[in-house]
Amino acid sequence: MRNLFTFIVRHNFIFLFLLLQVMAFWLMFKNGSYQGSNILNSSNKVVAGIYQMSANASEYFGLRQENDRLAMENKVLRNALKSNLYVLPLKVYKIRDTLYRQQYSYIAGKVVNSSVNKRRNYMTINVGGDMGIRRDMGVMSSNGIVGIVTDVSGNFSSVMSLLHKDLKINCKLKREGSFGPLVWDMVDYRHCILTDIPTHLKIKTGDTVITSELSGIFPEGLMVGTVESYERRQNESFYTLRVKLSADLKKVNHVYVIKNQFKEERDSLELKTQQQGDD
Amino acid sequence: MTTEIIRNTLRFFVLLLAQVLIVQNINLSGYVILFPYILFVIMLPFETNKHLVLFLSFMMGLCMDFFYDSAGIHTSACSLIGFIRPYVLEYIAPRDGYDSGVQPTIQDMGLEWFLRFAGTLVIAHHTFVFFLEIFRFSEFFHTLLRVVLSSLASFGLICALQIIFIPNPSRK
Numbered sequence: 001m002r003n004l005f006t007f008i009v010r011h012n013f014i015f016l017f018l019l020l021q022v023m024a025f026w027l028m029f030k031n032g033s034y035q036g037s038n039i040l041n042s043s044n045k046v047v048a049g050i051y052q053m054s055a056n057a058s059e060y061f062g063l064r065q066e067n068d069r070l071a072m073e074n075k076v077l078r079n080a081l082k083s084n085l086y087v088l089p090l091k092v093y094k095i096r097d098t099l100y101r102q103q104y105s106y107i108a109g110k111v112v113n114s115s116v117n118k119r120r121n122y123m124t125i126n127v128g129g130d131m132g133i134r135r136d137m138g139v140m141s142s143n144g145i146v147g148i149v150t151d152v153s154g155n156f157s158s159v160m161s162l163l164h165k166d167l168k169i170n171c172k173l174k175r176e177g178s179f180g181p182l183v184w185d186m187v188d189y190r191h192c193i194l195t196d197i198p199t200h201l202k203i204k205t206g207d208t209v210i211t212s213e214l215s216g217i218f219p220e221g222l223m224v225g226t227v228e229s230y231e232r233r234q235n236e237s238f239y240t241l242r243v244k245l246s247a248d249l250k251k252v253n254h255v256y257v258i259k260n261q262f263k264e265e266r267d268s269l270e271l272k273t274q275q276q277g278d279d
Numbered sequence: 280m281t282t283e284i285i286r287n288t289l290r291f292f293v294l295l296l297a298q299v300l301i302v303q304n305i306n307l308s309g310y311v312i313l314f315p316y317i318l319f320v321i322m323l324p325f326e327t328n329k330h331l332v333l334f335l336s337f338m339m340g341l342c343m344d345f346f347y348d349s350a351g352i353h354t355s356a357c358s359l360i361g362f363i364r365p366y367v368l369e370y371i372a373p374r375d376g377y378d379s380g381v382q383p384t385i386q387d388m389g390l391e392w393f394l395r396f397a398g399t400l401v402i403a404h405h406t407f408v409f410f411l412e413i414f415r416f417s418e419f420f421h422t423l424l425r426v427v428l429s430s431l432a433s434f435g436l437i438c439a440l441q442i443i444f445i446p447n448p449s450r451k
Contacts, residue, residue: 021355188309
């Protein structure tokens with residue numbers, strides 16, 4: 001016992017180092033998984049505050065482009081206004097609309113921090129739990145989808161971006177209607193890979209890739225990107241498509257968080273069915 | 280002594296903020312990622328107690344992890360270089376030891392010495408960071424290429440920072 005004690009004291013520097021390494025690895029495994037509760041992350045108050053300050057300053061440099069983009073979007077929205085539509089002046093009637101109910105609603109936010117050059121890329125946005133953001137909500141920019149909310153604090157949320165090696169989003173080809181998971185190829189920040197597309201389909205480069213309803217996170221038909229190239233890998237009966245993302249994740253600034261009003265209802269139903277199946 | 284503490288504390292925060300606010304936004308390519316913040320560990324004075332070096336490196340790594348969302352990767356890599364620093368210093372020490380009042384800089388110790396000293400630490404740090412980040416060996420050569428290119432770039436930047444910000448010693 002005493003020998004052991006003197007041994008530890010003599011090599012205390014090495015033991016201190018090993019202790020610190022154990023702490024570091026503990027953090028890594030605690031944090032590494034998608035489900036794990038995050039101790040270190042940038043939705044932390046101090047860190048997010050510093051990023052917010054820097055984002056406030058650098059926002060000025062992109063104001064012109066941002067204005068142009070918002071003006072374009074305004075134009076599109078204005079065109080969709082009801083007041084622009086011609087009303088048939090035949091008779092007055094009242095409709096109690098039972099066909100349409102709002103399923104998805106949008107919450108606008110701004111990106112205060114983001115990265116594109118790691119294997120697991122995240123963004124921090126300046127809307128959080130106080131504004132109704134919850135985990136697993138989708139995030140889009142006006143050009144296309146961006147990611148999924150993974151962690152929420154009062155005023156900030158961490159968003160797992162499309163450029164994260166563990167993220168899979170169900171997407172489909174607009175023309176063919178066939179769907180498959182979209183994953184990041186971990187090469188560059190403009191491209192993702194869409195797999196599991198059956199080979200009997202005729203795919204053209206330039207085909208549009210949109211979100212599918214299957215995820216329950218995004219409404220159907222949001223822009224994801226366009227097919228840049230496709231190949232059939234050896235021994236596979238599926239095409240692998242290289243998709244050019246329509247949203248530039250390096251520049252994205254204004255985002256919308258998508259809230260699915262029916263998500264809880266749908267999830268609980270699906271869970272119930274699954275449990276009954278297991279019995 | 281007190282000025283050394285103030286100077287190093289200042290360097291800690293300046294390098295940390297420079298790394299997360301400026302360097303993080305420099306995207307040269309997926310292969311070249313710069314981590315000049317380890318200059319803090321490199322430039323701690325020679326006389327610093329080795330336990331203190333280890334602890335300070337650990338703190339630097341922890342702060343980086345907060346900003347980079349990287350959960351322990353930088354903590355681990357920084358404590359590694361904090362740990363090997365005294366051994367590297369001992370291994371490449373001049374025959375009659377280090378003079379007092381000398382800093383571990385290019386100006387004081389010469390480029391060759393600095394290349395051996397800082398180069399070792401940069402390569403050790405980058406190897407650790409990139410392999411921990413991907414956490415598998417299946418893309419070994421791909422990751423190795425990232426390590427080599429990023430180490431070269433970071434080392435270049437570190438040298439540039441030293442040459443720009445540290446005044447030439449007048450006693451020569």
